[in-house]
Amino acid sequence: MKRRDFLIRSALLGCSAAASPFMTPVALASAPWDARLVVVILRGAMDGLDMVRPYGDPDYAGLRGGLTGGGVGEADLDGFYALHPSMEPLRPLWQQGALGFAHAVSTPYRDQRSHFDGQDLLEAGTVGLDTGRSRDGWLNRLLQSVPGVSGETSFALGRDQMLLMRGDAPVSTWAPESDLNLSAQARLLLEMVSHDDPLFSGAVTDAIHIAESLGLIDVPETAMDAQDMVSQRMKDNRKQAANGHRLLAEFAAARLKEEARIAAFSLNGWDTHKGQKPAIKRAGTQLAEVIGLMQTELGPDIWGKTVVLAMTEFGRTARINGSAGTDHGTGSAMVMAGGALRGGQVWADWPGLAEADLYAKRDLMPTRDVRAHAAWTLRSLFGIEQSVLETKVFPGLDMGGDPRLVL
Amino acid sequence: MAFDPVLAEIRFGTGLSAQRSLPNGSEDLLRRLSGPDTAAQTYPVPSLIGEGGAEVRLYNQLLRARNKARGTKNEEAARKELVAQRRKLRKIELRNARHILLRGILSEDGFRERLVWFWSDHFTIGPRNQQLRASLASYAEDAIRPHVAGRFADLLWAAETHPIMQVYLDQQRNIGPNSVAAQKSKKQLGLNENLAREMLELHTLGVGGGYTQAEVTGLAGLLTGLQIEKYTRPVFKTRTAEPGPFMILGQSWGGAPKTREADLRAFVEALAVNPVTLRHLARKLAVYFVADTPDEGLVEHVAAALIGSNGDLMAGYRAMLEHPAAWDPAPSNVKPPLDFVVSACRALDVHPAMIERMKDRNVQSKFLVPMSLMGQAWMKPNGPDGLPEADDRWVSPQGLAERIQWSMTAPQALTTRLPDPRDFVVTALADRAPEAVKFAAKAAETEWEGVGLILSSPAFQRR
Numbered sequence: 001m002k003r004r005d006f007l008i009r010s011a012l013l014g015c016s017a018a019a020s021p022f023m024t025p026v027a028l029a030s031a032p033w034d035a036r037l038v039v040v041i042l043r044g045a046m047d048g049l050d051m052v053r054p055y056g057d058p059d060y061a062g063l064r065g066g067l068t069g070g071g072v073g074e075a076d077l078d079g080f081y082a083l084h085p086s087m088e089p090l091r092p093l094w095q096q097g098a099l100g101f102a103h104a105v106s107t108p109y110r111d112q113r114s115h116f117d118g119q120d121l122l123e124a125g126t127v128g129l130d131t132g133r134s135r136d137g138w139l140n141r142l143l144q145s146v147p148g149v150s151g152e153t154s155f156a157l158g159r160d161q162m163l164l165m166r167g168d169a170p171v172s173t174w175a176p177e178s179d180l181n182l183s184a185q186a187r188l189l190l191e192m193v194s195h196d197d198p199l200f201s202g203a204v205t206d207a208i209h210i211a212e213s214l215g216l217i218d219v220p221e222t223a224m225d226a227q228d229m230v231s232q233r234m235k236d237n238r239k240q241a242a243n244g245h246r247l248l249a250e251f252a253a254a255r256l257k258e259e260a261r262i263a264a265f266s267l268n269g270w271d272t273h274k275g276q277k278p279a280i281k282r283a284g285t286q287l288a289e290v291i292g293l294m295q296t297e298l299g300p301d302i303w304g305k306t307v308v309l310a311m312t313e314f315g316r317t318a319r320i321n322g323s324a325g326t327d328h329g330t331g332s333a334m335v336m337a338g339g340a341l342r343g344g345q346v347w348a349d350w351p352g353l354a355e356a357d358l359y360a361k362r363d364l365m366p367t368r369d370v371r372a373h374a375a376w377t378l379r380s381l382f383g384i385e386q387s388v389l390e391t392k393v394f395p396g397l398d399m400g401g402d403p404r405l406v407l
Numbered sequence: 408m409a410f411d412p413v414l415a416e417i418r419f420g421t422g423l424s425a426q427r428s429l430p431n432g433s434e435d436l437l438r439r440l441s442g443p444d445t446a447a448q449t450y451p452v453p454s455l456i457g458e459g460g461a462e463v464r465l466y467n468q469l470l471r472a473r474n475k476a477r478g479t480k481n482e483e484a485a486r487k488e489l490v491a492q493r494r495k496l497r498k499i500e501l502r503n504a505r506h507i508l509l510r511g512i513l514s515e516d517g518f519r520e521r522l523v524w525f526w527s528d529h530f531t532i533g534p535r536n537q538q539l540r541a542s543l544a545s546y547a548e549d550a551i552r553p554h555v556a557g558r559f560a561d562l563l564w565a566a567e568t569h570p571i572m573q574v575y576l577d578q579q580r581n582i583g584p585n586s587v588a589a590q591k592s593k594k595q596l597g598l599n600e601n602l603a604r605e606m607l608e609l610h611t612l613g614v615g616g617g618y619t620q621a622e623v624t625g626l627a628g629l630l631t632g633l634q635i636e637k638y639t640r641p642v643f644k645t646r647t648a649e650p651g652p653f654m655i656l657g658q659s660w661g662g663a664p665k666t667r668e669a670d671l672r673a674f675v676e677a678l679a680v681n682p683v684t685l686r687h688l689a690r691k692l693a694v695y696f697v698a699d700t701p702d703e704g705l706v707e708h709v710a711a712a713l714i715g716s717n718g719d720l721m722a723g724y725r726a727m728l729e730h731p732a733a734w735d736p737a738p739s740n741v742k743p744p745l746d747f748v749v750s751a752c753r754a755l756d757v758h759p760a761m762i763e764r765m766k767d768r769n770v771q772s773k774f775l776v777p778m779s780l781m782g783q784a785w786m787k788p789n790g791p792d793g794l795p796e797a798d799d800r801w802v803s804p805q806g807l808a809e810r811i812q813w814s815m816t817a818p819q820a821l822t823t824r825l826p827d828p829r830d831f832v833v834t835a836l837a838d839r840a841p842e843a844v845k846f847a848a849k850a851a852e853t854e855w856e857g858v859g860l861i862l863s864s865p866a867f868q869r870r
Contacts, residue, residue, distance in 0.1 A: 116535055129601075135790050159779055161789050174805040175780050180812055186856045189847040190811065190863060196843070197865035199741075199802050206804035207811070322478060 032148040035305045035340060035381045036256045038294060039139060039164060039264040039374075042287070042312035043119060044271030047326050048333030049318065049364055050280055051087065052101045052346060056080035059353035066320045067276055081346045086284030090291055093337060098295070098303075100343035100405070102334040102373045104351050106314055106366035113328035115271070118313030123163035125371055127396040138371075139264060140167030142378060142393045155255050157248050157265040164264050172260075176247035180211040249290040253297030256306070270312060274323035291337045304339035307381055307406060311335075311370055317362050318353055329363035334370055340381060340406050347373070347403050368400070375399050380406035408734040413837045417870045418739070419696060419728070420517025422750025425834050427515050433728035437721065439516040440556050446514045447552060450506035453499070455545035455570060460639030462499065463542055466492045467638055470538070496541035501767045503544035504785060508774060509762055511749035522555040522724075523547055524745065525695050529688075530566035530610060531793035532575040533786065538638060539571055543786040546571040559688065559718035560679035564672065567606055568633060568641040576602040576791065583631040583649025586664065598649070603627035605791045611678050613687035618656065625653035629660055629674060632667035643668040656681075685713040685723075692727060694796050698739045702732035738839070738869035741798040744781035746870075747810060748774060748817075751862050754835035757821045773817055780809040802868075810868065815859035828857025841866050 054060050055072035056079060075082040077094065081103070093099035108128065109121045121129055125138025143149045144167060151170035156162040158175055165171045182190065187208065194200040245267055252263035267290065269283040287310060295303050315332030331351070336343065351357050351365035359365040375389040375397060390397050412429035415436060416422065430436045453459030469489040476485040511520045527547040534540045550569040554562035566572055573579060581603075582589050582596040589596040603626035607618050632648030635641060648664035658677075661670035678684060689710035693701035705727065712726030713719070727733055742750060752762075765773070775785045782801060783794065795801065819825055828848035832840045844864045851857035861867060 135792060159784070161784065161787075163790070166789060172805070173782075173803060178780050178805050178808050178812070180808045181815065182811070183852060183856065185850075185852050186815070186860065189850060189856075189860050193841075193843050193847050193860055193864040193866070196841070197738075197869075199799055200807070200865040200868070203802045203804050203807040204811075207808040210804050211808060 032146050032153065033261055033382050035261070035307070036298070036302060036338075037262045037377070037381060038252060038256070038306065038308040038338075039262070040287070040290065040308065040310040041119065041123065041160075041162070041164065041264070041266045042270050042283075042310055042335075043160070043266050043268045044115065044283075044312075045118065045314050045316055045328055046270040046283070046312040046332055047272060047276065047280060047316040048103060048105075048312075048331065049315070050276065050326075051084045051284060051335070052077075052103055052333045053082040053084065054080060054103070054350065054353070055082045057350070057353045063318050063353060064320065066324065078346060080350075084280070084284050086281045087288050090288050090337070093291070093295065094344055097344040098337055098339050098341055099291070100336045100341055101346045101348075102336065102368070102370070102403075103346055103348035104331045104364055104367045105334055105348075105370040105373065106331045107370055109314060110330065111360075113314065113330075115313060115328075120163060122311060122313045122370075125164075125374075125394045125397075136167030137162070137164035138374070138393050139164045139262060140169050140171060142382075142384065143167075143169035143171070143262075145384070145388050145392050146382070150259075152259040154262040155252065155260050155264070157251055157263060158244070160266040160268070162264050162266070174210065174251065174255075176244075176251040178211075180207060182208075245286040245290050246293060249293040250297055253294055256298060257302060267310070272316070272325050273321070273327060274325040276320075276325040279325070287335065291335075294337070295339075300339070307336065307338040307340050307377055309334060309336055309374060309377060311374070315364050318358055318364055319362070330359045331364035331366035334373060336373075336377075336405065342404055342407050347405070369397060371397050372399050373403060373405060376403055377405055380404075408731040408736065410728070411734055411736065413839060414734060414736060416517065417750075417839070418733075419521060421511040421514060421520050421746070422517070422753045422870075423835060423837055424753040425756055427513075427517075427753075433725070436518050436728060437725060440519050440522070440724070441721070442516070444516075444519065444552070446510035446516065446520065447548075449513075450509045452503045452506055452544050452548045453542075454549045455539075455542050455639050456549050456641075459499075459542055459545045459548075460637070462492075462496060463538055463639055464637055466496060467538055498767065500541040500544070501770050504770055504775065505762050505765065507544065508749060508752070509759055511745075512752045512757060512762070513759060518724075519555065520749075521696075521746075523552050524743075525692070526551045526555055526562060526566075528788075528793040529691065530562075530572065531788045531791050532569075532571050533788045535574045539574055543571060554720075556721055556724075557719075558679070559685070559713070559720055560676050562720070563610065563679045564675050566610070567602065567675070570635045570639055570641055573602070573633065573635055573641070576605055578602045578630065578633060579635060581627055581631055581633075582647045583628065583664075586631060586647050586649055588644075588646045598624065598627045598631070600624060600627040603630055606678075609792055611684040611687065612681065613683070616683045616687065622655050625655040625660070626674075628653045629655065629667075629671055632664055633671065680717045682710075682714050685718055686710045689713055689723065692723065695740075696727065697733050697735075699797055702730075702735075705730045705732040736839075738866060741801045741869055743794055743801065744778040744783035744806075744810075747781070747868065748778060748813070750867075751814070751818070752821060754831070754862075754867075755818050755822055755826065755858075756834075758823075761821055773820060777809055777813045777817070780805070781813070782806045798869075811859070811863045814862035815855060818858050818862070819855050825854045825858055828854055828861060831858055832861050835861055836866055839866065 050067060053072050072082045077083055090099050107122050109118050117129055123137045143154060149169055151172050154171045156165040156171055156173045190204055194204045248265045256263055267286055272279040291308060294308060298306060311334045312332050315329040316326035317329045321327055349367040351367050355361055357365055371394045375394055378384045378389060379386060386399060390399055410433055415430050469492050473485040473489045476482045514520050532546050546569055550565040554565055577599045581599040584597045600623050604623045608614055612618055628649045632643050632645055634644045634647060645664040645667060648667045650664055651661035652659040653661055660674045690706050692709055693706045708730045709723050709726045713723040716722035828851060832845055832848040844861055844866050847860045848857045851860055
């Protein structure tokens with residue numbers, strides 16, 4: 001290589017390295033805020049009446065005794081609500097004010113009770129699916145409305161598509177099971193073959209950096225090793241589907257400790273039509289582990305600036321069905337956590353569970369739009385203007401009074 | 408800039424292969440496309456409207472039987488039958504995936520496969536219910552594939568009326584509020600505009616194509632009556648049709664429910680030859696095949712040919728292939744994940760039996776899971792607007808990491824003997840191999856890394 005070529009190449013490499021936010025501390029200063037937001041979509045329709053049990057309601061025992069088996073009061077939170085046993089490990093957070101719930105909430109979605117549409121609407125953040133364009137998600141519209149957002153501000157994680165994050169603002173995606181196994185020589189050669197293509201060379205640099213920062217780079221000795229690593233990964237994926245939520249939480253925390261300010265991912269398994277008791281315990285345990293991991297992995301400083309919102313497409317029927325489960329309903333609960341939360345309370349305008357109080361005589365009546373809670377969180381956490389929230393992020397939303405969710 | 412057989416196979420086909428003959432001119436590409444559809448005959452995918460629908464109907468029958476048997480002594484037996492049928496549908500789904508891959512890998516008529524992928528994405532569908540989930544591949548088979556070399560009007564009709572499209576865009580819920588069905592129902596039935604909106608915005612006129620909400624509502628009204636029979640066949644049910652007429656684009660369409668099929672057909676014919684529609688299609692073709700920001704002269708040339716022929720797609724393709732801008736030798740669009748893995752298998756000369764006999768779980772782990780991690784979940788688009796067009800949407804750090812990881816590991820699992828990287832660089836890229844890639848092929852420490860580097864390089868990832 002001639003010296004001149006070498007200089008040009010170094011300069012180009014220098015440029016692409018500088019343009020990569022992973023390579024420069026300046027990226028930290030350019031993040032639009034210091035607070036962190038984690039949005040977890042609970043897919044399948046979480047039964048709010050089981051996760052946050054309104055045992056103080058005179059009709060609750062009659063409706064739900066078959067699932068709770070009585071003795072709910074032992075898990076009391078505040079004299080009216082009690083915690084689902086799977087969430088019990090989080091009680092210390094409740095006591096610290098870093099765990100809270102909004103109850104009897106829902107999106108504007110009514111009556112059809114389809115998971116697909118319900119999730120689309122929850123993530124689109126609009127009033128209806130027919131009236132507006134539901135191609136971008138509310139978190140992306142939030143990002144569109146603030147300056148200083150880069151591709152590293154927000155991560156959509158996991159293999160579930162996150163409509164929530166979809167749109168024109170740049171967002172990174174990563175599935176924690178993606179890794180990158182390259183020998184030192186292959187890595188150099190890869191940089192060389194990508195060198196003249198700015199799009200590829202930038203992405204190669206970033207990919208290697210992300211994989212390294214997460215300890216995802218294993219250097220295989222041989223092709224068989226590499227193949228083994230990949231097939232092991234596939235096996236792990238299959239066997240440890242039960243462990244996927246931990247990977248997501250760890251990954252999200254790792255990014256949030258660096259440049260990222262927003263992370264979103266899904267937890268599945270809430271569609272408890274039959275045998276709800278064991279099914280919701282599995283899902284609830286995963287949610288509790290995710291919240292617990294966020295706290296420990298983020299560390300006290302960043303956890304103190306963090307809010308986690310876990311929301312679902314709709315609730316489930318107030319009554320238990322013939323297969324010891326519940327069917328698609330309307331109102332549910334939102335689970336909130338984080339050091340920045342004014343937790344230790346359940347926000348609800350409780351509608352009651354008497355038949356006349358139920359929605360369509362079957363479901364928990366929603367008394368507040370779940371989007372209002374999300375909007376107030378964005379208002380308090382990131383200082384987003386109310387007018388932006390009510391017109392751009394959640395078009396058509398009336399935010400109502402401030403529930404003061406955030407410290 | 409003129410026709411180049413190597414570039415033709417890379418940019419307009421499914422990639423270079425040591426086994427397949429290169430096209431010798433644009434007319435040769437078009438001639439292959441007008442000939443018999445050999446790939447589909449060799450690797451069939453069952454039609455939903457025909458035989459494939461039988462499996463779906465059986466599934467539905469078993470589902471109803473299971474629900475009826477709930478709480479009785481027959482429940483367990485009914486459940487077992489249902490589960491067995493679900494497994495069978497899943498096996499069919501994976502066999503279809505194999506066949507779709509094999510068509511691309513082995514075809515001498517790669518342009519046809521690319522057109523099927525393009526139009527399937529233009530008329531995107533996805534899963535909206537469990538019953539049809541396993542049969543999504545039959546949509547392209549029934550509605551897209553037979554029409555890619557025909558009239559756009561026929562393609563448009565076949566796509567919009569297909570049951571899978573109807574389910575995907577909620578057409579079953581689109582009921583005339585003044586129809587017989589709505590009058591007699593206790594439920595509140597009304598229009599659902601989803602199909603009408605996407606038909607105008609995505610499938611024909613395009614965003615900014617000069618239509619308003621009134622057009623969407625009008626078309627939704629005209630679409631009432633279009634329904635699905637026995638889960639799997641399109642049918643017109645006048646009971647659900649809203650009495651017309653409807654004002655759409657300044658003209659009055661349709662009248663009495665009983666002529667709804669013919670009235671809708673007439674509208675679709677007009678919409679398909681509307682110059683705004685054909686301009687939209689011309690640009691999309693140029694963006695998909697040539698460049699994210701295509702040469703305006705190319706777009707104009709294709710549009711003029713489509714308009715002049717009333718939407719004869721062959722005329723549009725011919726115009727694209729004869730325009731010099733289509734042959735700009737600089738590497739351009741990034742291959743979407745399916746196109747990438749197919750072209751890699753083609754270059755690697757993967758033996759068809761390797762894929763035909765591959766276990767279901769390996770089809771998942773070698774192809775479908777990696778493609779999903781690269782950003783293209785199998786038959787599961789992000790939304791009705793389909794796959795992204797912009798290159799930078801594919802070359803995200805994670806998407807690229809997955810492409811690299813696949814390039815380094817899959818070839819070894821898909822071949823009995825890896826090619827020598829120094830030969831492979833010629834098979835995969837011919838005279839388009841940059842010096843840096845040739846050097847990497849030589850300098851890699853192992854064969855698998857050499858092959859992996861060639862497949863990971865922008866020279867192979869772009870076309």
